Structures are given as C-alpha cells and as structure tokens.
Amino acid sequence: MAGESDTLTCKNLPNLFSSFVDTFVDFSVSGLFLPPSPSNSDPNTPLPTFNPSPDRLIAVGDIHGDFEKCKESLLLSGIIDATGNWSGGSSTVVQIGDVLDRGSDEIKILYFLERLKRQADKSGGKIITMNGNHEIMNIDGDFRFITADSLKEFSNWAFWYNVGNSMKALFSGNVDLPKDPFRGVPVEFKGIRKEFHEGFRARIAALQPNGPLSTRFLANNVTVLVMGESVFVHGGLLANHVNYGLERINKEVRDWINGVRGDLWRDIGRGRNSVVWLRRFSHELAESCDCEALEHVLTTIPGAKRMIMGHTIQGKGINGACEGKAIRIDVGMSKGCINGLPEVLEIAKNSEARVLTANPAYQDSDGARVVRIGGRAGLGVLLEDDRRKQFQVKA
Structure with missing residues (x-):
C-alpha cells in the first residue's frame, strides 16, 4: 500500500x-537556465513607481x-562578470x-x-526594465523595425514552445x-x-496582448520610474502625463499587455507627445530642448531634480x-542603429555621477568619461570640449 508521501509525489x-x-x-530557446523566480513575485503587486535612491545606480x-x-x-x-553572471552586489540597474x-x-x-534579475535578487541587487516605444509598438502589432534574423529567432521560439505544449499534453487533464x-x-x-x-505569425503570437513572451517579459516592466531624485522615462514626461498619474500609467500599460485592458490612453504610447515617443x-x-x-x-514630482531618457540617439555619447535636469543616455549602441560604443550612467547615492564608456578616447584611468557632482541638479551639464579630452562639467 502506498504511503502518504508516495501519494503526494x-x-x-x-x-x-x-x-x-x-x-x-527555456534552455532550447535561449541556451540559459533560469534560477527560480523570487518567492515574492506576485503579478498583482503594484509596480515599483516610486523608489528611494539606491547606493549605486546604473542606467543603460x-x-x-x-x-x-x-x-x-x-x-x-x-x-x-566575464561569464555573464551577476557581479553587481547590491547595485540597482x-x-x-x-x-x-x-x-x-x-x-x-x-x-x-530575466536571469540577471533573479541572480540580482539573491545578492540584494535589482534590475528594473522599462517599456520603450518599440515594446509598445510590437505589442500593438507594429513591426516596422524588425529584421529578417529576428523572425528566425521567433520561429525558433515557436517551434520549441509548441514542442513543450505537446509534451505537457501527455498529462492531459492533469496539467x-x-x-x-x-x-x-x-x-x-x-x-x-x-x-x-512563419516568423511574422510567431512574433504576433508571442508579443500580442496576453501573449506568452509579452506577459512573461514585458508586462511587469515599468513605463515611468522615480528613483530618488531621478525620473526615468523612455521618451519624456509632460505635465498632463503627471496629472494623469504615474502609478496609473504603469498599471494601465501592464493591464493592456496582460490583455485585461482594451487599449491605452493615446498619450502613453502613441503620438509625438506620448510618454514613450516624446523628444x-x-x-x-x-539649446533645442524645452527646458x-x-x-x-x-x-x-516631489523630490525630482532630473529626468533621464533614452529614445533619441546621442551621437556624442551620454x-x-x-x-x-535632462540626461540623455541612448548612445545608439546597437549594430541596427549607429553601432555606437556602449556607455552607461552611474549615479552614487550622494548624486555623484559619471559616465562609464567603452570608448578609449574618452576613458580616464578608471574607465570613466565624466566624474563630477556639480550643478544644482546634482549632475551639472555635460559639455563636449574636444573629441580627445574628457568632457567638462559646467556647475
């Protein structure tokens, strides 16, 4: 007679x-094994719109x-580290x-x-991913900027996704x-x-509202983030966006991606004055910025001193x-853009900031392009002095 533990098994x-x-x-699609999800990952938990300043923040x-x-x-x-595993300790990205x-x-x-998020969680660190206009476009079925190779990647995903469901069907009625x-x-x-x-079909299936990849990887992205004195947004924020409610924006985007909301407010995801498209x-x-x-x-926005944005390629770097008050961090690093050399913004808790760069023409002995606190906004103004000198900061 089987014991209770055998029955449970x-x-x-x-x-x-x-x-x-x-x-x-997962491994067949990505070549990666994902660590277990954090035990506190509840899909109904509000997205982290307002957060205190971390000791060290990296913006990509x-x-x-x-x-x-x-x-x-x-x-x-x-x-x-060199193996692609988290080594950032308690840093926030x-x-x-x-x-x-x-x-x-x-x-x-x-x-x-996703793997780094789970590794960071175990080390007291954090990775926060955001939705840009291209995430919104793909969920909305706008594929103007895809590549032929990306369609092959989605076809491969669809093959293994269907294999997995066929395997699960062996337990039909129990799974x-x-x-x-x-x-x-x-x-x-x-x-x-x-x-x-085939690739188009797979991409639509994966990224449509309530799709397997959109719900898994994009639904819990924030669209607006306040981290201490810094406001992060892909395109930019106007007064009407703040009046609408930053937490409300994050919730409505997540609900839309999860397929429980029919459409988005236009000023979140469509049009040149929307949150993810603003320039x-x-x-x-x-001098062309609307200061x-x-x-x-x-x-x-209480406590906000600067807005950090992507979306518009900065050929001269961050x-x-x-x-x-406006920090622009899209350096066009992708080969599909201008193949720019990678740079990231680093902010310490005391608001000291520097730009870490892969460009040897700019690097100091610590691999940085800018090291400065100055300026009322805590970052100063980064000005190009000479292509072979470090950037100077006007306080």
Whole structure:
C-alpha cells in the first residue's frame, strides 16, 4: 500500500513534469537556465513607481536586439562578470526600454535580463526594465523595425514552445495547458515574402496582448520610474502625463499587455507627445530642448531634480541639457542603429555621477568619461570640449 508521501509525489508529478518542460523549452530557446523566480513575485503587486535612491545606480540606454553590446554595457560597470553572471552586489540597474527591434537577439536578451534579475535578487541587487516605444509598438502589432534574423529567432521560439505544449499534453487533464496564442493569427500576410510568414505569425503570437513572451517579459516592466531624485522615462514626461498619474500609467500599460485592458490612453504610447515617443528634452542640440517645460514637470514630482531618457540617439555619447535636469543616455549602441560604443550612467547615492564608456578616447584611468557632482541638479551639464579630452562639467 502506498504511503502518504508516495501519494503526494504522484499528485505533484504532472506539475513537476510541467516545470521540467518549461526549463527544457527555456534552455532550447535561449541556451540559459533560469534560477527560480523570487518567492515574492506576485503579478498583482503594484509596480515599483516610486523608489528611494539606491547606493549605486546604473542606467543603460536602448539595446535594440544587440546581445553583445548589452553584455558589454553591463561589463563596463561590473554588473556582470566575464561569464555573464551577476557581479553587481547590491547595485540597482535601470534599463530604459527598447530591447526590441533593429537587431537579431531580442528573445535572447529578454531571457538574459530575466536571469540577471533573479541572480540580482539573491545578492540584494535589482534590475528594473522599462517599456520603450518599440515594446509598445510590437505589442500593438507594429513591426516596422524588425529584421529578417529576428523572425528566425521567433520561429525558433515557436517551434520549441509548441514542442513543450505537446509534451505537457501527455498529462492531459492533469496539467493546465496555456491558451493557444496562435489561434486567430493569420497564416499568410499580404505584401510579405512567404519565407517570412512563419516568423511574422510567431512574433504576433508571442508579443500580442496576453501573449506568452509579452506577459512573461514585458508586462511587469515599468513605463515611468522615480528613483530618488531621478525620473526615468523612455521618451519624456509632460505635465498632463503627471496629472494623469504615474502609478496609473504603469498599471494601465501592464493591464493592456496582460490583455485585461482594451487599449491605452493615446498619450502613453502613441503620438509625438506620448510618454514613450516624446523628444522635446532629448534633442542633440541642448539649446533645442524645452527646458521651461521640463522644469515645470519636475516641480510637480516631489523630490525630482532630473529626468533621464533614452529614445533619441546621442551621437556624442551620454550628455545633459537644461543645467543637468535632462540626461540623455541612448548612445545608439546597437549594430541596427549607429553601432555606437556602449556607455552607461552611474549615479552614487550622494548624486555623484559619471559616465562609464567603452570608448578609449574618452576613458580616464578608471574607465570613466565624466566624474563630477556639480550643478544644482546634482549632475551639472555635460559639455563636449574636444573629441580627445574628457568632457567638462559646467556647475
């Protein structure tokens, strides 16, 4: 007669097998084994919109499907070691969005960042990922900036995802199979070469609202983040966005990605004045930035002294405008953009900031391009002096 423990094991067998299949599929897709999820990961927990300043904060700009540049950016600040594992201790990393599009390693980067999140959690550190306009576009079915190689990556994901579900079906009746994300997705697409149809279909299935990859990797991204004195947003914030509510924006984007909300407020994800598309504070020419509007926005967010943005490529590297109140960190690092050399922004708790760069023409002995507290906003204004000299900071 079987004992109670044997009976319990038998009852758990389908779920254990399902977990094994998920691990098998993850590895087949990404080549990575993911550590267990944090025990406190509750999908109903409000997203972390307002946070205190960490002792050390690293801000990473747009990645756009370039896995090697992603790793190089994190290596610059010691966040990962040479093997690609977390080595950042209690540091906090903010990736400001636009992992998707223009490159061929989008899914690989999503898995990589997820693994680092779990490793960081065990070390007292944190990785916070954000939604950019390209995440919003893909969930919305706008694939203008995809590549042929990325479609191959999604086709590969679809193959292993279906293999996993077929394996789980062996326990039909005992394992809850996910809803088929391919149901209702067209098989052919007019105007698209036939060899790409499979990849298009897989991409739609994966990233649509309530899709397997969108809910898993993008739904819990924040769209707006306040970290001490710094406001992070992909494009920018205007007064009407703050009045609408920053926590409300994060909640509505998550609900939309999870398929429990029909559509987004236009000023979050569509149009040039939306949260993820705005460029009024990120023009490469500092004098073209709307400093008056930025100052007004910052005064409406308690404790905010600066806005840190991606979205607009800064050919001269990470820089500031509006007396350091606007910090622009998209350096176009992806080969699908301008193939820029990676740079990251580092902020200490006392607001001392520096830019860590892969460009040897700018590096000092510590691998930094800027080391300065100055300026009322805590960062000063980063000004280009000479292509072969360090940037100077106007206090």
